[in-house]
Amino acid sequence: MSSPETQAAPLVRLVGVEKKLGRQKVLRGVDLEIREGERMVIIGRSGGGKSVLLKHIIGLMQPDAGQVWFRDKDLAQLSEEELVPLRKETGMLFQNGALFDSLSVGENVAFPLREKGGISEHDLQAEVERALKIVDLPRQEHKWPSELSGGMRKRVALARAAIAKPALMLYDEPTSGLDPVVSDSINKLMIRLGEELKMTSVIVTHDMVSAREVGDRIAMLHEGRIYCVDEPKVVLESKDPIVHRFVNGISDASDAIF
Amino acid sequence: MTRYAQELGARFMGMLQMAGKIVFLFWDIMRCLVRYPIRFKLLVRQIDFIGAKSVPVVIITGGFIGAVFAAQCEFQFRALGMSSAVGPVVAIAMCRELGPVLCALMIAGRVGSAMAAELATMKITEQIDALRALAVYPTEYLIVPRFLAMMISLPILVGLAISCGIGAGYFVAVHILEVPGVYYWNNTEKFTGDKDIWIGVVKGFFFGLIILLIGCHKGLNASQGAEGVGLATTESVVDAFIIVLIANFFFTFLLNAIL
Numbered sequence: 180m181s182s183p184e185t186q187a188a189p190l191v192r193l194v195g196v197e198k199k200l201g202r203q204k205v206l207r208g209v210d211l212e213i214r215e216g217e218r219m220v221i222i223g224r225s226g227g228g229k230s231v232l233l234k235h236i237i238g239l240m241q242p243d244a245g246q247v248w249f250r251d252k253d254l255a256q257l258s259e260e261e262l263v264p265l266r267k268e269t270g271m272l273f274q275n276g277a278l279f280d281s282l283s284v285g286e287n288v289a290f291p292l293r294e295k296g297g298i299s300e301h302d303l304q305a306e307v308e309r310a311l312k313i314v315d316l317p318r319q320e321h322k323w324p325s326e327l328s329g330g331m332r333k334r335v336a337l338a339r340a341a342i343a344k345p346a347l348m349l350y351d352e353p354t355s356g357l358d359p360v361v362s363d364s365i366n367k368l369m370i371r372l373g374e375e376l377k378m379t380s381v382i383v384t385h386d387m388v389s390a391r392e393v394g395d396r397i398a399m400l401h402e403g404r405i406y407c408v409d410e411p412k413v414v415l416e417s418k419d420p421i422v423h424r425f426v427n428g429i430s431d432a433s434d435a436i437f
Numbered sequence: 438m439t440r441y442a443q444e445l446g447a448r449f450m451g452m453l454q455m456a457g458k459i460v461f462l463f464w465d466i467m468r469c470l471v472r473y474p475i476r477f478k479l480l481v482r483q484i485d486f487i488g489a490k491s492v493p494v495v496i497i498t499g500g501f502i503g504a505v506f507a508a509q510c511e512f513q514f515r516a517l518g519m520s521s522a523v524g525p526v527v528a529i530a531m532c533r534e535l536g537p538v539l540c541a542l543m544i545a546g547r548v549g550s551a552m553a554a555e556l557a558t559m560k561i562t563e564q565i566d567a568l569r570a571l572a573v574y575p576t577e578y579l580i581v582p583r584f585l586a587m588m589i590s591l592p593i594l595v596g597l598a599i600s601c602g603i604g605a606g607y608f609v610a611v612h613i614l615e616v617p618g619v620y621y622w623n624n625t626e627k628f629t630g631d632k633d634i635w636i637g638v639v640k641g642f643f644f645g646l647i648i649l650l651i652g653c654h655k656g657l658n659a660s661q662g663a664e665g666v667g668l669a670t671t672e673s674v675v676d677a678f679i680i681v682l683i684a685n686f687f688f689t690f691l692l693n694a695i696l
Contacts, residue, residue: 237570239566239569259569259574262569263572263574266569266570266571267572270570270571271570273567274563275562275563277563277566277567278564279564279567279568280558280559280562280564291572294571294572339571340570
């Protein structure tokens with residue numbers, strides 16, 4: 180692998196992003212660059228603001244301070260409507276899928292293409308069928324989201340997010356709550372999407388297996404800041420106490436019990 | 438005492454804030470109406486839900502109110518020998534007040550609450566964020582079809598409630614209480630004018646707007662969790678009831694003066 184300096188220009192650049200939710204300061208000045216074509220894994224404690232960070236990258240949340248650059252635009256300066264065209268280049272997989280209840284599985288997956296327009300009904304159905312086959316849910320078009328298990332919802336949501344082939348894909352805990360086999364298939368799918376379609380991916384997870392397998396680089400979010408960014412090998416073998424504890428799942432709970 | 442004043446102040450600020458948000462929501466809807474093509478499929482679905490599916494409850498509401506109102510009037514007017522005056526009294530009351538107000542209350546309960554609950558659920562399950570992430574402006578996709586459907590449906594439903602009320606009043610007065618039908622109907626026609634019908638329809642239009650804006654506002658601003666959905670739902674109904682009733686008072690004077 181070439182050295183980081185010679186790699187592509189950043190597609191997303193966060194500069195000093197701060198965000199307060201209620202009284203809690205979730206992000207305290209996040210600086211992070213995501214390069215074109217890379218798969219960036221963000222790890223960190225639950226409730227540590229990883230999802231919030233992800234939502235800033237796509238403009239679903241606006242920072243209280245700092246800048247969020249997507250290509251040459253600062254998302255923090257744009258209105259909701261000005262963000263709409265930029266979002267045509269991005270896709271996001273939500274934690275629980277966030278499928279539209281009022282649409283069938285097939286219509287959910289077809290949604291981005293229908294919105295884009297310029298595609299015949301026949302081609303659309305073929306694309307949906309293909310996408311569902313890729314996420315290993317063939318012939319489920321006519322089911323409703325409420326009839327699916329959590330894992331299936333997530334895979335449908337992945338199909339929906341990826342079907343329009345966005346330049347940037349954001350995954351919010353893509354493998355949480357899935358069995359190891361399905362997790363592995365999702366990991367492989369994320370890698371393939373990245374490689375075959377040249378997608379840039381940002382993956383928020385606390386699944387270390389997934390982080391090791393998928394990530395080109397891993398960033399650790401700790402106490403509202405990016406604590407370290409490096410290649411998976413370096414991060415996962417780090418001797419730094421905070422990183423080491425997180426990566427190996429060592430709690431600092433006291434010995435006392437109830 | 439200071440605490441009481443503080444709470445009152447907070448309530449008042451909360452109300453102002455809500456009013457501001459509702460005005461912005463309305464402005465946003467207007468902008469989206471001009472900027473984006475109308476989604477006919479969603480519009481038809483909403484008209485079916487808001488309009489068509491409300492027909493039975495509106496018929497029952499209008500019919501029975503007209504019936505009891507005619508009966509009560511007749512009991513009182515009989516002593517004065519004015520039984521045939523029941524017709525215009527029922528007709529005018531139905532057109533100007535009972536039809537639009539009761540119809541609006543029914544729709545606030547049936548449709549406004551459902552709207553708030555649906556939007557609140559979409560919000561807490563991140564479906565609205567998903568919509569935004571898929572490059573769709575939520576107001577345009579979710580609110581505009583509901584707005585148009587409400588604006589189309591409610592005046593028609595009010596008209597239906599009025600007709601059913603007048604019809605049921607006629608039936609009760611003429612067929613049950615034996616008021617002479619010809620006099621009853623002649624008086625009804627003589628003392629009821631276009632103005633009365635217009636007042637009803639215009640009120641219906643504005644009540645629809647109130648129900649829609651409050652339902653959508655409460656849904657879109659729901660707090661997290663199942664509790665947030667429940668709260669949004671009840672608040673949408675209670676607030677819509679109160680605002681409709683208060684607004685009705687002012688509309689009564691305003692419309693009487695200008696129409």
